[in-house]
Amino acid sequence: MAVTLHDVARLAGVSIKTVSNVINDYPHIRPATREKVEQAIAELGYTPNLTARSLRSGRTGAIALAVPDLALAYFAELAASVIAAAEASGLVVLVEQTGGDRDRELELLRSPRFKMTDGLLFSALGLGQDDAEVLDVPYPLVLLGERIFDGPTDHVTMQNVAAARAATEHLIAAGRRRIAVVGVHEGEVIGSAGLRLRGYREALEAHGIAFDEALVGPSMAWHRESGARAMREILARGVPFDAVFAMNDTLALGAMRALLEAGRRVPDDVAVIGFDNIDEAQYTVPSLSTIDPGREWIANTAVGTLLERIERGDAAGGPRTLLADFAVVARESAPAVDPVPAAIAAVVG
Amino acid sequence: MAVTLHDVARLAGVSIKTVSNVINDYPHIRPATREKVEQAIAELGYTPNLTARSLRSGRTGAIALAVPDLALAYFAELAASVIAAAEASGLVVLVEQTGGDRDRELELLRSPRFKMTDGLLFSALGLGQDDAEVLDVPYPLVLLGERIFDGPTDHVTMQNVAAARAATEHLIAAGRRRIAVVGVHEGEVIGSAGLRLRGYREALEAHGIAFDEALVGPSMAWHRESGARAMREILARGVPFDAVFAMNDTLALGAMRALLEAGRRVPDDVAVIGFDNIDEAQYTVPSLSTIDPGREWIANTAVGTLLERIERGDAAGGPRTLLADFAVVARESAPAVDPVPAAIAAVVG
DNA sequence: GAGTCACTGTACAACGTTGTGATCCGGAGG
DNA sequence: CCTCCGGATCACAACGTTGTACAGTGACTC
Numbered sequence: 001m002a003v004t005l006h007d008v009a010r011l012a013g014v015s016i017k018t019v020s021n022v023i024n025d026y027p028h029i030r031p032a033t034r035e036k037v038e039q040a041i042a043e044l045g046y047t048p049n050l051t052a053r054s055l056r057s058g059r060t061g062a063i064a065l066a067v068p069d070l071a072l073a074y075f076a077e078l079a080a081s082v083i084a085a086a087e088a089s090g091l092v093v094l095v096e097q098t099g100g101d102r103d104r105e106l107e108l109l110r111s112p113r114f115k116m117t118d119g120l121l122f123s124a125l126g127l128g129q130d131d132a133e134v135l136d137v138p139y140p141l142v143l144l145g146e147r148i149f150d151g152p153t154d155h156v157t158m159q160n161v162a163a164a165r166a167a168t169e170h171l172i173a174a175g176r177r178r179i180a181v182v183g184v185h186e187g188e189v190i191g192s193a194g195l196r197l198r199g200y201r202e203a204l205e206a207h208g209i210a211f212d213e214a215l216v217g218p219s220m221a222w223h224r225e226s227g228a229r230a231m232r233e234i235l236a237r238g239v240p241f242d243a244v245f246a247m248n249d250t251l252a253l254g255a256m257r258a259l260l261e262a263g264r265r266v267p268d269d270v271a272v273i274g275f276d277n278i279d280e281a282q283y284t285v286p287s288l289s290t291i292d293p294g295r296e297w298i299a300n301t302a303v304g305t306l307l308e309r310i311e312r313g314d315a316a317g318g319p320r321t322l323l324a325d326f327a328v329v330a331r332e333s334a335p336a337v338d339p340v341p342a343a344i345a346a347v348v349g
Numbered sequence: 350m351a352v353t354l355h356d357v358a359r360l361a362g363v364s365i366k367t368v369s370n371v372i373n374d375y376p377h378i379r380p381a382t383r384e385k386v387e388q389a390i391a392e393l394g395y396t397p398n399l400t401a402r403s404l405r406s407g408r409t410g411a412i413a414l415a416v417p418d419l420a421l422a423y424f425a426e427l428a429a430s431v432i433a434a435a436e437a438s439g440l441v442v443l444v445e446q447t448g449g450d451r452d453r454e455l456e457l458l459r460s461p462r463f464k465m466t467d468g469l470l471f472s473a474l475g476l477g478q479d480d481a482e483v484l485d486v487p488y489p490l491v492l493l494g495e496r497i498f499d500g501p502t503d504h505v506t507m508q509n510v511a512a513a514r515a516a517t518e519h520l521i522a523a524g525r526r527r528i529a530v531v532g533v534h535e536g537e538v539i540g541s542a543g544l545r546l547r548g549y550r551e552a553l554e555a556h557g558i559a560f561d562e563a564l565v566g567p568s569m570a571w572h573r574e575s576g577a578r579a580m581r582e583i584l585a586r587g588v589p590f591d592a593v594f595a596m597n598d599t600l601a602l603g604a605m606r607a608l609l610e611a612g613r614r615v616p617d618d619v620a621v622i623g624f625d626n627i628d629e630a631q632y633t634v635p636s637l638s639t640i641d642p643g644r645e646w647i648a649n650t651a652v653g654t655l656l657e658r659i660e661r662g663d664a665a666g667g668p669r670t671l672l673a674d675f676a677v678v679a680r681e682s683a684p685a686v687d688p689v690p691a692a693i694a695a696v697v698g
Numbered sequence: 699g700a701g702t703c704a705c706t707g708t709a710c711a712a713c714g715t716t717g718t719g720a721t722c723c724g725g726a727g728g
Numbered sequence: 729c730c731t732c733c734g735g736a737t738c739a740c741a742a743c744g745t746t747g748t749a750c751a752g753t754g755a756c757t758c
Binding site for chain 1: 704705706707708709710712713714715
């Protein structure tokens with residue numbers, strides 16, 4: 001373990017700096033010298049001490065990714081994409097879980113743990129618009145998600161309102177008029193729930209459908225269990241409905257479960273559409289229609305933007321907001337009605 | 350950003366070492382001095398440079414976790430548990446994805462990227478028993494998974510054979526005799542697939558049921574899609590069967606999908622049991638019976654073992670193998686038959 | 699033959715921190 | 729009055745690396 005440049009230098013009979021030069025591909029080295037050094041490196045099994053290199057260079061080659069919970073499919077898949085994108089740029093990723101808790105998110109932003117990384121990709125869930133200023137941190141930060149807009153940092157996110165509207169209109173186009181909505185956060189204006197609810201309402205309004213409180217299923221958590229609970233609540237009210245827009249796929253799966261328990265057929269009696277396009281959605285029974293929010297693009301863009309901030313700092317300009325394209329993915333739970341190929345009819349952006 | 354001990358020391362009018370002492374809770378500091386220093390720290394917003402600290406101390410406070418793919422539910426949930434366990438020990442986690450590819454796994458083991466971490470939790474998938482010796486690396490390493498046994502490192506894993514046998518016996522206890530198996534890796538002896546197949550065969554044998562090649566659905570990948578494909582293959586053979594043991598939950602979900610497409614009712618016509626107890630399993634329709642392999646315990650134990658290796662090195666003794674307890678979780682897809690509470694009947698270990 | 703230049707290699711300092719030992723001081727003990 | 733001790737603080741070196749500045753060594757130009 002303790003093999004250093006010194007050891008290599010001694011064995012090769014050169015100075016420590018020459019070894020360093022060999023490793024860093026400094027051009028002016030005599031082939032004979034290079035060979036001697038390389039042989040010594042191989043013989044001793046030397047590997048550079050990245051900590052020392054980081055200290056010297058000011059760069060660690062690592063970025064941090066903070067998400068609420070990796071056990072949530074959307075964030076697991078996001079993390080998978082981020083790690084892959086980072087690797088392509090030669091970066092490694094340190095993953096933190098906040099549990100979506102505001103205090104932990106605040107603490108994380110202040111934590112010196114990130115002195116070990118070059119920057120942070122932060123998927124906030126507990127923070128709100130009023131917390132925008134705490135994002136003004138002395139290290140590169142790229143915000144993900146939809147809790148804070150127009151903050152002091154770069155922001156990579158999705159078109160929640162437009163996508164939710166498209167999802168709802170997908171149901172309307174299929175002739176559904178009584179569309180329940182699951183996963184609402186009451187009183188929320190921004191945040192995924194607030195924005196997606198807005199898209200839902202816009203779609204109703206655009207088609208002259210009245211908004212009906214009785215079709216709203218609130219649920220703070222967005223797990224399968226809470227989706228099932230919210231759905232059961234709506235079912236218990238006895239109001240008629242023929243479709244469900246769930247604020248994410250996980251909720252949708254819970255809702256489908258509750259519908260089937262209640263003897264409703266999907267999509268015959270009730271069409272269901274979700275949001276996120278998690279892998280799982282295409283293998284459920286029935287397969288889940290959903291919104292593809294452009295996860296890959298978000299991951300790549302977020303890593304790219306962060307890297308630019310790391311390398312160029314404020315020289316890269318003021319804070320940017322980058323929006324992913326989205327698409328309606330029509331599957332069994334809410335098939336497209338007309339024979340126009342769904343891909344053509346539904347892709348937006 | 351560039352606030353260092355020097356800056357704090359200058360402002361507080363003390364030496365840099367005194368500031369360091371304050372930060373590290375060195376006992377002999379006059380209260381007045383401590384206060385001066387703390388005020389200077391607050392005023393400048395100083396946070397320690399962890400890279401420098403790491404270089405000096407030889408410890409980074411980070412561990413690496415290498416898994417095949419975070420988009421696979423089991424590994425996402427494992428990572429979630431590992432990160433939580435690490436945090437409880439004051440560690441952060443750097444996550445790598447290998448794609449289950451042998452070459453990438455080999456490269457990862459040699460990579461100096463881990464000089465930035467204190468040790469590695471390695472969930473191998475591409476390596477095999479013959480690669481055991483490459484695990485003999487000059488840094489603390491704890492192996493997860495079931496690709497290599499009796500290697501040169503600590504190993505935290507599950508009781509694959511016994512658990513698979515218990516899963517199969519759960520089906521047999523319900524009166525099923527024609528039990529298909531999905532996700533087999535042909536020719537594999539160890540590895541999850543090999544071991545779980547062995548458990549399956551042991552159960553059949555113990556109950557005098559002949560092993561039938563026609564009921565075997567091979568599949569290298571363990572995704573939903575491959576589960577569905579393997580199941581369709583078995584269905585296409587036209588052989589009768591009344592149950593399925595899937596080598597993991599994801600396969601089981603794919604298999605259930607294929608069964609329902611083919612008009613078979615679960616569990617009436619075909620009972621299904623999986624393996625892993627991913628979160629999702631309890632919310633599918635029908636909910637999935639499965640094996641709970643003790644994921645939390647594995648995560649906690651792996652982190653604890655790695656930490657012990659980091660702190661005590663070889664003084665902690667020779668390589669250990671640690672096995673998690675498991676339990677049969679009976680749900681709708683393969684309910685327990687007798688009225689004995691499943692929890693009592695099924696918990697093993 | 700002197701001056702210039704490209705090439706090759708070196709010595710030294712620095713990144714920010716902490717361990718080691720030294721120093722200074724006041725008070726207790728002889 | 730001197731010694732000794734422990735509290736409080738500091739100077740220095742070191743962790744392993746790389747940037748800067750510089751020193752040789754030839755070869756080439758004029």
